Amino acid sequence: MKKVIYRNFLKDCLIFFTIALISGSTIIWVFQAVNYLDIIIDDGRNYLVYLQYSLLNFPKILTRIFPFAFFFSFSYVISKYEIKNELIIFWNNGVKKINFINYFFIVSIFLLLIQIILTTIIVPKSQNLARNLMRTSEFNFVENFIKVKKFNATINNLTIYSEDKDNNESYKNIYIKRKINDKDFQIIFAKKGEFKTNSNNPTLLLYEGENINISNENITNFSFEKSEFNLSPFSSNTILVKKTQEHFTEELIECAINLINKTNLEKIIKKVRNCEVKNLNNILSELYKRLVIPLYLPALMLTLLLLIVYSKEKINYSKKRVLVFLIGFFIIIFSETTLRFVKDSNARNFLIILLPIILSITYYFYYLSILKKN
The missing domain is CATH 2.40.128 (Lipocalin)
Incomplete structure (x- = not known):
């Protein structure tokens, strides 16, 4: 019975999350596609190149929308269950709140892994393909x-x-x-x-x-x-040089390690064109976006699970629900703003990496404390 309850609840959350993620990404992709139309068509390339280039940028949009869609969809479903008194069915069937929290914390770990796969493998690959497409495509001067x-x-x-x-x-x-x-x-x-x-x-x-x-x-x-x-000697104003964000993750990691340790610089610069000391902060920032920002997903999950701790029968429940939403959006914004603090200081970077982990652990001990009292 408990497995059925968990499965149905998770199914509702994931369906809503998928719809929110795809629809939100599609809307943003449409707006960006208009800008790409100006860049590519005015640059003298045909519509097939424009379509391929636009589609290759869709995975990048997915990663940007991912945390917002995640927090919005799961919090919406939990709130809906609580308002309709459907969560009472869980508690009446012997589901403990701490077990409920553990279950969805594990779900957030799986979604975290999906986000990391997107940011570290799929997005760099698609961005690299998009740049190669621009580099190898021909100008359609006639039209x-x-x-x-x-x-x-x-x-x-x-x-x-x-x-x-x-x-x-x-x-x-x-x-x-x-x-x-x-x-x-x-x-x-x-x-x-x-x-x-x-x-x-x-x-x-x-x-x-x-x-x-x-x-x-x-x-x-x-x-x-x-x-x-x-006209053949001339080239487009479009940037054709491979950017930092288009390099594979393992290349950036190898570059960062060699720059910090100041070893094998001549060898790595052949693999990563802009692997230079002056570009180290940009490389570290790119690695932070790919590997660290997704770590805030479990913290977001534990934030929205505050909705099951505070019953709607209690005073000021609506205010507490608004507060939970504000905390969640603050965490999302905070995870992005910490990007500016990523520098070539190992101690500072280590502390920034630990922040989402410390936040998740703090949340979890808070749940253990408050549920034990209840």
């Missing part, structure tokens, strides 16, 4: 690169503008500015332009224009009837 009546500077050191476009896919009154270095640049005007077809290299054919070169404060110019402007 996306030149925007009519809009200066397009998504390509490094290059700005292109077109006044109009006719039905034959030809651009009118084209302006091109190519930056050579900090002082030298090239400007091209043309009455007409069109992309060269059947070519592996993206090339813009220009007609009836003028080329102006400014080099060492000297100006040279010449007119042309027809000219070709090769």
Whole structure:
């Protein structure tokens, strides 16, 4: 009987948690997908790349929503059971509150492991795949690169503008500015332009224009009837270098250990591009997000289980329920804000890592004390 009660209660919690997690992540993903649309489409890449890139960022959103969905869903179900007097069935069937707390504490450990798998394996892998996708995908200049009546500077050191476009896919009154270095640049005007077809290299054919070169404060110019402007040497402004958050967890751990101990630096820097002393704080912060922040899930579970300790028949139950919610959200926010205190100080970092464990132990001894009195 007890197993059936536990199973049904857990089933309700997990169903609500899954719905809250997926629906919340999907809403945020839709909003972010709009931003990705500007980045990728304006950058001259096709819609398939945009769709793949957006989907690869979905696991990252899941990890951000995970603690909020966890706390909201479990606290909602527990409150609903208490308000409808359904928790009394548990106590009347011999379920002890401390056993109930132990059971759901173990559940929080399993959810903690799922969160760590997401943050340490799945998210870095998906982020790395997304970056590789951007790095290897080709520009679709013909359909996306030149925007009519809009200066397009998504390509490094290059700005292109077109006044109009006719039905034959030809651009009118084209302006091109190519930056050579900090002082030298090239400007091209043309009455007409069109992309060269059947070519592996993206090339813009220009007609009836003028080329102006400014080099060492000297100006040279010449007119042309027809000219070709090769776009293949240029690259996108999109950051293609692998970021810290896109490295695998074992790489970051190895990097952090070597930087702290100052050993094998030349070897590890080949594996982790930005494995440098000046980047150590960022590496430690990334490891903290992946390995330590999930440790607050058991503390959150023990926080919301305060709802079963305070009966709704007692005075000020509604105020205590609001207080439990506020404490839970404070813990979530606190777990994120402690990120700024992660530095290259081993003593401080060790203390920060112990905080969620100390919080969980404190909660548990509080339950033992108060339930023993009751």
